[in-house]
Amino acid sequence: MAALKPDQLDAVARFFRVLAEPTRLAILQELRRNPRTVNELVESLGAKQANVSKQLGILFDAGLLDRKRSGNSVVYSIREPAIFELCEIVCGKLKRDAEKRYAAFAGKPRR
Amino acid sequence: MAALKPDQLDAVARFFRVLAEPTRLAILQELRRNPRTVNELVESLGAKQANVSKQLGILFDAGLLDRKRSGNSVVYSIREPAIFELCEIVCGKLKRDAEKRYAAFAGKPRR
DNA sequence: TGATTGTATCGCTGATTGGCAATATAGTGA
DNA sequence: TCACTATATTGCCAATCAGCGATACAATCA
Numbered sequence: 018m019a020a021l022k023p024d025q026l027d028a029v030a031r032f033f034r035v036l037a038e039p040t041r042l043a044i045l046q047e048l049r050r051n052p053r054t055v056n057e058l059v060e061s062l063g064a065k066q067a068n069v070s071k072q073l074g075i076l077f078d079a080g081l082l083d084r085k086r087s088g089n090s091v092v093y094s095i096r097e098p099a100i101f102e103l104c105e106i107v108c109g110k111l112k113r114d115a116e117k118r119y120a121a122f123a124g125k126p127r128r
Numbered sequence: 129m130a131a132l133k134p135d136q137l138d139a140v141a142r143f144f145r146v147l148a149e150p151t152r153l154a155i156l157q158e159l160r161r162n163p164r165t166v167n168e169l170v171e172s173l174g175a176k177q178a179n180v181s182k183q184l185g186i187l188f189d190a191g192l193l194d195r196k197r198s199g200n201s202v203v204y205s206i207r208e209p210a211i212f213e214l215c216e217i218v219c220g221k222l223k224r225d226a227e228k229r230y231a232a233f234a235g236k237p238r239r
Numbered sequence: 240t241g242a243t244t245g246t247a248t249c250g251c252t253g254a255t256t257g258g259c260a261a262t263a264t265a266g267t268g269a
Numbered sequence: 270t271c272a273c274t275a276t277a278t279t280g281c282c283a284a285t286c287a288g289c290g291a292t293a294c295a296a297t298c299a
Binding site: 018020021023025026027028029030031032033034036037038039041042043046050080097099101102103104105106107108109110111114 | 129131132134136137138139140141142143144145147148149150152153154157191208210212213214215216217218219220221222225
Binding site: 074 | 274275276277279
């Protein structure tokens with residue numbers, strides 16, 4: 018891949034920042050199972066409505082979610098399933114690191 | 129993939145945050161081409177030494193870089209090439225989004 | 240030893256932002 | 270119209286953090 022210019026690096030960084038927040042990741046994870054209304058997310062996450070709404074807005078603005086009104090409610094759903102590839106890669110790395118630390122500490126029970 | 133628990137979401141978010149910074153991305157991009165000393169990075173990035181050193185520390189602590197002394201200098205190199213997969217995925221999405229916005233604005237020259 | 244170069248750390252500041260309570264807006268039904 | 274529910278927005282506070290100058294630490298050489 019060609020070298021990214023400063024503006025592009027900014028855009029990539031801004032995108033990663035969207036994913037750099039536990040509440041937003043929890044929302045994505047929940048929506049991965051099923052589309053949800055704001056209230057359903059508020060309940061299942063145990064977070065405040067204002068905050069869930071704010072974080073949903075950030076995820077939506079980043080182009081990660083779809084949104085549609087359903088009567089009185091608003092239903093959010095995943096627009097970009099590719100983001101979960103990102104999470105898989107990161108989880109894989111974190112897991113490997115954890116195993117490595119454990120092996121070094123406990124004397125390599127190794128896998 | 130199984131649902132991640134709050135602690136795991138925290139860890140993933142913390143990892144993404146490391147990538148959510150243009151200077152750090154620039155460093156990774158530079159190191160992808162070749163291992164570099166701190167001073168070489170300072171020159172090629174046009175950033176202050178203190179800041180480059182700080183950001184290198186953050187990348188190193190995240191397990192993304194290797195570090196070795198070479199005489200008076202310290203040479204950093206990529207430890208986890210997998211991170212570039214992440215960047216590719218993000219770049220791909222940003223590019224698609226940009227194309228979509230352009231098509232909608234200019235009347236679908238399409239692709 | 241002291242001088243020089245390369246790197247890391249410290250203290251600070253300004254900017255960003257997650258979370259909150261309060262309030263505004265939107266849709267539904269009476 | 271009014272009451273009710275669902276969602277979004279606003280103003281605020283505390284925490285985080287990139288970037289900076291100054292300085293400490295480390296390695297080399299004279």
